[in-house]
Amino acid sequence: MIAVIAFVNAIFEPGFFTSEPVRVALVVGGAVSLVSAVVGVFTVIRGQSFAGHSMGDLGTAGGSGAFLVGANPLWGFVTFAVLGAGAMELFGARRPRGRDTATGIVLGAGLGIAALFLYLGTTHSNTTGATITILFGSMFVIGTSMIPVFVLLSALALGIVALLYRPLLLSAVSRDIASARGVPVRTVGLLYLLAMAVAVSLSCVTIGAILSTAVLIGPAAAALRLTRRPGLAIAWAAVIGLAVTWLGILLAYDSYYWPPLGRGWPVSFFVVALILAVYVAADLVSRNVARHRGRVVSSAEGPAGVGGRAQPMLSPVAGVD
Amino acid sequence: MNETARPGAGREEILSLEGVSLWLSGREILHEVSFSLHSGELTGLIGSNGAGKTTIFKVVLGLETPTAGKVLFSGEARPRRNRSIGYVPQSIGLDPDVPLRARDLVALGLDGDRYGIPLPSRGRRQRVDEMLQAVDAQGFADTRVGKLSGGELQRTLIAHALIAEPRLLLLDEPLANLDITSEQEVVGLLASIAKARAIAVLISAHEMNPLLPVMDRVVYVASGRAASGSTEEVVREDVLSALYGHHVDVLHVNGRILVVAGKDEVHHTGPESEHTAVPRGLG
Numbered sequence: 001m002i003a004v005i006a007f008v009n010a011i012f013e014p015g016f017f018t019s020e021p022v023r024v025a026l027v028v029g030g031a032v033s034l035v036s037a038v039v040g041v042f043t044v045i046r047g048q049s050f051a052g053h054s055m056g057d058l059g060t061a062g063g064s065g066a067f068l069v070g071a072n073p074l075w076g077f078v079t080f081a082v083l084g085a086g087a088m089e090l091f092g093a094r095r096p097r098g099r100d101t102a103t104g105i106v107l108g109a110g111l112g113i114a115a116l117f118l119y120l121g122t123t124h125s126n127t128t129g130a131t132i133t134i135l136f137g138s139m140f141v142i143g144t145s146m147i148p149v150f151v152l153l154s155a156l157a158l159g160i161v162a163l164l165y166r167p168l169l170l171s172a173v174s175r176d177i178a179s180a181r182g183v184p185v186r187t188v189g190l191l192y193l194l195a196m197a198v199a200v201s202l203s204c205v206t207i208g209a210i211l212s213t214a215v216l217i218g219p220a221a222a223a224l225r226l227t228r229r230p231g232l233a234i235a236w237a238a239v240i241g242l243a244v245t246w247l248g249i250l251l252a253y254d255s256y257y258w259p260p261l262g263r264g265w266p267v268s269f270f271v272v273a274l275i276l277a278v279y280v281a282a283d284l285v286s287r288n289v290a291r292h293r294g295r296v297v298s299s300a301e302g303p304a305g306v307g308g309r310a311q312p313m314l315s316p317v318a319g320v321d
Numbered sequence: 322m323n324e325t326a327r328p329g330a331g332r333e334e335i336l337s338l339e340g341v342s343l344w345l346s347g348r349e350i351l352h353e354v355s356f357s358l359h360s361g362e363l364t365g366l367i368g369s370n371g372a373g374k375t376t377i378f379k380v381v382l383g384l385e386t387p388t389a390g391k392v393l394f395s396g397e398a399r400p401r402r403n404r405s406i407g408y409v410p411q412s413i414g415l416d417p418d419v420p421l422r423a424r425d426l427v428a429l430g431l432d433g434d435r436y437g438i439p440l441p442s443r444g445r446r447q448r449v450d451e452m453l454q455a456v457d458a459q460g461f462a463d464t465r466v467g468k469l470s471g472g473e474l475q476r477t478l479i480a481h482a483l484i485a486e487p488r489l490l491l492l493d494e495p496l497a498n499l500d501i502t503s504e505q506e507v508v509g510l511l512a513s514i515a516k517a518r519a520i521a522v523l524i525s526a527h528e529m530n531p532l533l534p535v536m537d538r539v540v541y542v543a544s545g546r547a548a549s550g551s552t553e554e555v556v557r558e559d560v561l562s563a564l565y566g567h568h569v570d571v572l573h574v575n576g577r578i579l580v581v582a583g584k585d586e587v588h589h590t591g592p593e594s595e596h597t598a599v600p601r602g603l604g
Contacts (some may be wrong), residue, residue: 045419046323163436172415172432173426173466177481180382180408182436228465233420 003131013254014264015279022025022253025139025206025267028150029245032202033215033271035154037241039161039199040220041234042192045172049217051088053202054103056212057086058110063134063204064117073134075148081197084271089190137208139249139267153198162193164188169230207245207268215241218275332359334395335489335521341380349545350376352391352522356520356540356549360490363471363512364549365532366525368542377542378491380410381523404434409475409480409492415602417467421478424462427452430481447525448484456480456510476510483514489521490514496524496531504531511535529556530577556580 007018043052062080063073084106118131133141142150161168167188171178179185185274196216203212224234248271256264322357327401343350351373358364368374380392392398394405400459402482407430408477415421432439439445455464456476461469469477472523482490492511500542515522526532529539530565539556543564548555555561556578568583 045416047416162438165438166435168431169421169425170429171420172419173415173429174410175386176382176410177408177413178433179384180406181404183434195595228420228422228463230420230425313572 011254013257014249016250016253019253020144021142022249023142024142024144024147024295025249026246028142028147029139029206029249030204030242031150031197033152033210033219033241033245034238035157036199036215037211037219037223038205038234039157039195040216040218040241041223041237042161042168042172042229043196043216044224046168048196050100051085051103051215052196052200052216053213053304054088054107054110055197056209057107059201059212060134060205060209061110061113061117062132062201063209064114064121067130067134068117068121072146074146074201074205076152078198078203079208080110080196081201081204084189085193085197089122089193091187091202099317125269134204135208135210136266137204137206137211137268139206142205150202153202157195157198157202160191163193164195168192193234195204207271211268211272214272214275215245218272218279219244222275222279225279225282225286229233240275244271244278248274332361332568334359336381337393337396338380339375339391339393341377341382341387341392343376343385344388345385349379351387352364352568353546354542354545354546355390356538356547358538360488360519360521361390361516362537363515363522363524363532363535364538364540365529365536366523366540366542367527367529367532371529372542373547374542374547375493375547377540378408378493378525378548381489381491382406389522397499404485405488407485407487407490409478409482409490409495411493411495411497413466413474415467417465419465419467420465421466423466423469423473423561424449424453425459426466426477427458427480427484430484452480452484455483470503471498472500472506474500475503475507477489479507479510479514480571483518487520492522492524494525508532508535521591533576533578 040052043049058079059081062076062078064076065080066076087106088103091319093105114134118134121130132138155190167178167183170181170187171183171188175185178188200212200216203215207215220233220236222240223233225234227233248267252265252267252268258265285313335358338354338542340353341354342352354373354377356364366374366377369492378384380387424571428445430452431448450459450462451457456479458473458476458480461473461477464473466474479490479492479495490511495507495511499507506529511522511524514520515537523540524532528534533552536552538549539552540547541555541561541564543561544566546564548560548564549552556571557568558571561571561580570581570583572581574578
């Protein structure tokens with residue numbers, strides 16, 4: 001019994017569950033990462049990782065602008081990311097390549113504005129901490145008053161994805177099939193970008209503008225290694241997103257007691273490091289499973305090629321074309 | 322030709338194009354194209370790349386609006402949201418990582434245009450299973466779509482289109498990128514689908530020979546113009562020469578038909594260059 005208590009105490013340093021900032025971080029940080037991970041599954045499937053990253057950079061401009069005028073950075077992040085989503089959709093129209101170029105240009109402009117705002121903000125009020133907060137997030141300084149806003153925005157992003165679940169999958173398979181079936185492909189795409197903008201803005205506040213991409217893409221990419229089913233991929237991404245964030249918060253809290261600094265490491269660092277570890281592990285697992293499956297199939301498959309796969313024609317006559 | 326496959330009484334008209342012309346950025350892409358498709362019939366939309374096949378598909382699917390002419394479904398104008406047309410594109414370019422099994426893609430054919438999250442239901446699963454069986458796809462039902470071979474993907478996409486019970490099935494170059502075995506499988510499958518389900522099937526192809534045994538009608542497209550009817554009526558030197566605007570020869574070799582440019586057209590850089598004198602399988 002004493003051993004158990006000693007073990008728990010070793011993992012959860014004193015005060016972990018009673019600290020108000022920690023509780024807020026667990027609720028808000030956890031919710032935000034979960035939303036980002038779920039939204040991110042479609043970001044990866046639709047090949048819009050670059051757009052997701054750009055929204056973080058655009059958000060930086062908004063967040064630093066909000067700081068400059070004394071508003072809550074969240075509103076700055078949301079405003080700029082949503083405007084950016086609209087701009088990307090407007091310029092990018094139909095061609096994926098054109099979309100990338102458009103995204104890149106919008107992104108560059110966003111970072112330029114962020115540089116200006118951060119410069120103005122920090123030189124006027126001498127708070128270099130603002131730069132760190134905007135770029136790398138700060139889960140422990142979110143006030144309890146902001147919780148309803150976070151919950152509402154999270155629900156909005158999740159709601160959009162739930163509503164568009166099937167049309168998003170269908171238009172990822174083929175834009176033409178989806179259009180022919182009557183899916184308003186552009187509207188669906190724009191609404192999805194909106195959900196992405198909200199999710200990215202939220203994680204800009206918790207995990208930081210620069211690292212928001214990791215929370216968006218990382219759990220989703222790991223989930224895609226683990227399952228072949230769309231519903232399960234979303235579930236895995238949600239679990240991974242939540243788990244790495246909670247574990248990151250715990251490690252960051254504990255790190256206050258770690259030598260040699262004795263003043264704690266940032267949560268964002270732990271979360272991103274954990275995402276990388278999970279992705280690598282998921283990749284190794286999927287490779288092992290594939291190798292195992294391959295062995296089973298090849299031993300079960302006779303020379304006639306059971307298993308439904310049409311054998312390639314190798315006769316010299318058929319080869320000419 | 323196959324006698325039972327002749328267009329005739331009892332077959333219902335599903336789609337008709339009447340004098341459809343289409344201008345895009347100052348160019349006439351289609352010029353007064355007319356043809357009709359009937360239930361239980363398999364029609365080949367034959368022409369080289371750039372002849373206008375894909376544009377005709379887009380017009381039928383409602384993705385392009387004709388500048389002139391009419392597109393009628395069972396005699397009526399096309400509704401905006403049309404579940405009665407199944408469409409199989411030439412390629413879908415899905416990443417192998419995308420978590421979508423063949424059976425998930427088929428299920429999307431059932432309700433992929435609906436909003437919200439689908440509740441798992443026994444009826445839904447059963448319909449998907451039946452459809453997978455109908456195209457002989459049970460063997461790879463749980464394989465990721467991005468990892469399917471060309472023939473497997475083609476059959477999955479056919480099941481995806483068929484599960485919504487369309488009255489018209491459009492397939493864009495379904496035989497491109499298939500080896501000869503899969504090609505014959507897919508052709509046989511489509512012919513039996515047309516008959517068994519009494520739906521109209523329209524297949525575009527730049528090579529008509531693989532379709533000859535099963536094709537009830539042909540719509541031959543060249544430079545945005547089309548001629549339609551039975552193979553004997555359309556694939557003739559006078560008809561095709563008029564279509565191309567210069568003389569072409571139609572040669573019958575071992576049950577295959579070759580369309581080649583006439584003598585005075587040695588440097589055939591036009592659309593007919595796809596129909597060169599070397600057919601598949603001959604050297």
